Amino acid sequence: MKILFAHSDAGSLKMVEAVLLAEGHELIAAIDGTDAMLALQENPDLIFLDTNLPEISGFECCRLIKHKDQHRHIPVVLLMPTEDATAWARYSECGADGFMEKPLHPHVVRAKIRQLFKLIDIYQRLDNNQHHAEQEIRLAKHMFDSITKRQPKEIDFLNFWSLSAGHFCGDLFIYERTPDHHLHIFLGDFTGHGLAAAMSALPVSDVFFAMTRNGNSIGEIVSELNLKLYEIMPTGKFCAATLLRLDADYAKVEIWNGGLPPLLLVNRQNNILHQCESFHLPLGIAEPSEFNSQIQKFELSGIHSIVICSDGLVEAQNSQGECFGEERLAQIIGRKLGEQCIFNRIKSSTLAFLEGLEPHDDVSLAVINLD
C-alpha cells in the first residue's frame, strides 16, 4: 500500500518510514501542504496529515482532498493536538476519517494503519458497486433507446414528454400502425427503474410491435402482454399501462386502461368530455385465465385531444409535499386563457409546480391532437 505522510518534522518522518517498511508499505513523504497536495498524483491509498503543516494546513489539505471526486474516498487521518478545542471544531468540519494524537508512537501508527484497512476496503467496494450500477444504467438506457428506435418516424400529432426520477425515464411510450393504418399507442409504467424496467420493456415492445404489424386487436395484444409479464416477472413486478387504437379515419378510439390515471378526452373548448378510468389490474398481475381484456370505445367527433399520463405526473410532489393531483390537471386543461396548447400547458405547469425538484417517480405525458 502507498501511504502519504505529510509532516514537517524529519525525525517523525524517519520513524514512520521504519514502521511502514516493516509492515511492507511504501512511504510517500511530504514536508509541507503544497508538497502533500502534489503527492496526490501518486495515488496514495491512505493519507496522514499533520495539522501544523507549513503553507497549507492539514485541515485545509483534508478539506481540498475531500472535495475532489477523484480523491474523496481516500481515508485521511489528521495528526493533531487533542487538548485544543478549536482543533476539534476544524477536525469535524474538514471531513477527516480519523485522528492521531501527537507526539506519535510507532505502535499507534501501526495500529491505526491496520484499523484503516477496513475503511479502505469499504470505500473500494463502494466505488466498485457504484461503477457496476453506472454500467447497468448505461445498459438499461441503451436497451430503452433501441426499443423506441424501432417505431416509425415521429407522428406530428403525437406529443410526448417525460421527466425522469433518476438517470433516465423508465416509462415506455411506443406506437405503430397496423396493416390497415389503425394507430396503436402504448404507454407503460413499470415497477422499479433502470435495468428492472428495461428488462420488462423488451418483451412488451416485442409483443406490441409484432402483433400490431400483424393486425391484431388491442384486446388480443393486452392479453398477450399480460401473459408474457405474468410468466416472466416475479410477483410484485408489473406494468401499469394503457393501450389505444385510433381508427385509420380518426372517427373512433378504443382504449384499454390497466392501472394508469384516467385518460382525458377533451373538446376544442377545453372541456373534459370523457374520463377513461382504469377498470383493470396492471399487466402482469392477473392470472392469464382471469385476465380482463375488455376495452372502452369512444366516438371522436368533437374530441380535440386525448391526454394520457403516468401516475408520476398526478402524484408529483412539490417542496411542501403537496401532490400535483388530478384536480389541478383538470383545471390546467380547462384554462381558457393563453395560446399555449394543452400539451405545453401541462408540461410547463408541471415544471413550475416542481420548482426544479426531481420527481420521486418518472413523469410521462402524452397528448394526441386530433385537430
Added chain:
Amino acid sequence: MNSLTPKKLHINVSAINNTATLHLSGHFSFGAHREFKNAYKIQIDNASISNIVINLADVQYLDSSALGMLLILREHVQSTSKTLTLSRPSTITSRTFDIAGFDQLFSIN
C-alpha cells in the same frame, strides 16, 4: 433521489387475540422493502396469528414498489390459512388502489 429529506416508513406492530396489525406511517416506497418484509414475516411465521391487518391510515405516499410489496405479502399469506386485510387507506392511497384495481385482489376496509 430528490432533494427532499428522505422520508422513512415507520411500522408499529400490535397483536390482539389472533389478529396482528401492522400500522404503517410515512412514506411507503422501495426504501421500506426490508423493514416491511421483516415486520410481516414474523406474523406469518407466528402460528397463533390468524389475521394480518395492514393499517394504512397514516401512509402519506405509496408508490408502485409498495403495491408490489403488498402483492408479495398477499402471495405469502395465501400459502397459509391466514387472512389479510388492508385497512383505512387515506384518500390518496385509496385512489391509488382504485386505479391499480387492487380492490379486485385485496379485502380493503
